[in-house]
Amino acid sequence: LEPSGAYVNVDFWTDQRITFILALPATLAPLSPTTAVVGGEGLFAIVGGGARQDISGPSSGVRSLFAVSPSDIWAGNRTAQLLHYTALDGSMVRHNLSDLDSVEGLWIGRGMLYLATDAGLRVVTLPLADRAEGIPSKQLVPGSFYAIAAAATDDAFASGADGAILHFDGSSWTHQASGVKGDMRGLAVAARDDAWASNGDVLLHYDGVRWSRVSAPVTGIIDGLAALPDGELWMTIDGLLHHRSPGPVGEE
Numbered sequence: 001l002e003p004s005g006a007y008v009n010v011d012f013w014t015d016q017r018i019t020f021i022l023a024l025p026a027t028l029a030p031l032s033p034t035t036a037v038v039g040g041e042g043l044f045a046i047v048g049g050g051a052r053q054d055i056s057g058p059s060s061g062v063r064s065l066f067a068v069s070p071s072d073i074w075a076g077n078r079t080a081q082l083l084h085y086t087a088l089d090g091s092m093v094r095h096n097l098s099d100l101d102s103v104e105g106l107w108i109g110r111g112m113l114y115l116a117t118d119a120g121l122r123v124v125t126l127p128l129a130d131r132a133e134g135i136p137s138k139q140l141v142p143g144s145f146y147a148i149a150a151a152a153t154d155d156a157f158a159s160g161a162d163g164a165i166l167h168f169d170g171s172s173w174t175h176q177a178s179g180v181k182g183d184m185r186g187l188a189v190a191a192r193d194d195a196w197a198s199n200g201d202v203l204l205h206y207d208g209v210r211w212s213r214v215s216a217p218v219t220g221i222i223d224g225l226a227a228l229p230d231g232e233l234w235m236t237i238d239g240l241l242h243h244r245s246p247g248p249v250g251e252e
Contacts, residue, residue, distance in 0.1 A: 016109060028224035029065035029073070030234055036226065038241070044075055055085055055092070064065075064116070064147075066106040076103025076115065077163075082128070090181035091101075097124075098134030102223045105148040106189070107156060114156070116145035121158055121166070123143075141166065141173050146221065147197075151229070156191050159184035165211065178204060178211050186235070190227035198222040205249045214249055217242050 027039035037046055039062030046053040055073070062083075064076040071087035080100040084093045097103070097115075105116030110124070115122045115137060122137040132135070143160055150156035154170030163178045178184065178197065186198035192209030200223075203216045216222060220238035227233050231246030 002205065021145060021215070026235055027062050027075075028063050028226040029067040029238055030228050031067050031070055031224045032228070032234070034069070036234055036241070037065050037073055038236070039063075039065045039075055040174050044073070046070060063102055063104050065072075065108045066108055068108065074106055074108070074113070078102040082106075082113070085126075095130055096134040098136050100137060102187070104146040105158070107148045107150050109153040114140075114148055116148040116160070117157055118144045121145050121148070132182050132185070144183075146185040147185055149187045149189040149195075149227075151189045151191050151195075155189075157187060157189055157195055157197075159187045159197050163199065176206075176211065179213070180204065184223040186222050187223035188227035188233065188235075190229055190231050190233070194231055196225050196226070196227060196233060196235075198225060207249070 029037040031037060031046070035046060037044055037081050044055050044062050044065060061078050062075045063078050066074045072083040075083040077083065080097040080102055082095040082097065082103065084095070088222045100117050100119055103117060105113050107114040111126050113124050113126055115124070120139045120143055121141040143164065145158050145160035148156065148158040157166040158166045159192055161183050163180045163182060163184060165176045165178045165184060166173045167176050180199055180202050182199035182201070184197050184199050189195040195206035197204045197211065200221050203214050203222060204211045205214045218239065220239055223236040225235050233244040235242050
């Protein structure tokens with residue numbers, strides 16, 4: 001069954017294919033129902049309202065994004081750098097991590113920066129204190145993880161290798177059954193009973209009880225997922241942005 005709620009191809013925001021994100025799986029972080037941050041090779045950009053604001057500076061491909069606001073954006077890249085952009089002064093600050101190869105996912109909660117990495121779920125304390133040898137991180141859960149997202153500080157999800165999905169209740173991380181294999185690189189959380197995940201081929205929805213397969217708007221590789229608290233879902237499929245309005249979700 002097709003999930004109810006209209007999907008709309010929102011490529012018209014830029015009047016072109018967003019070609020700069022095609023060198024890597026697209027990374028997506030929503031700011032509002034009409035704007036988002038999209039990351040890729042060598043830069044990331046704020047898109048929406050018929051315009052695109054390029055923010056250059058990353059020395060390597062952006063793997064993860066977390067947007068506090070349009071003027072406060074965090075990114076992680078494939079050389080284990082944390083990039084912090086603040087529009088107030090237009091600066092891009094780079095922080096090197098000492099014990100990681102790349103940062104695949106980011107989430108900020110309770111004064112901590114949570115990292116999804118090939119070396120496990122990890123955390124560093126904010127504000128970051130730079131060291132000559134790099135900033136160390138602390139491992140929370142072993143394994144390979146590619147995304148992390150949350151509805152609240154006591155309701156977060158992380159996804160990773162071999163179909164892994166974990167849930168955080170504010171005190172501990174527990175495994176949930178996804179029913180699929182492959183690397184779960186796409187993850188978005190709108191609410192406690194409204195979350196999405198993907199291994200690139202299969203789109204999953206969480207209703208607060210279990211994960212179920214649902215249909216994507218078009219055939220293709222699902223690169224990135226992002227959601228807003230009102231249930232808006234954004235995704236990139238083969239380098240194009242798509243949007244789903246809030247509404248009931250039907251299973252396949």
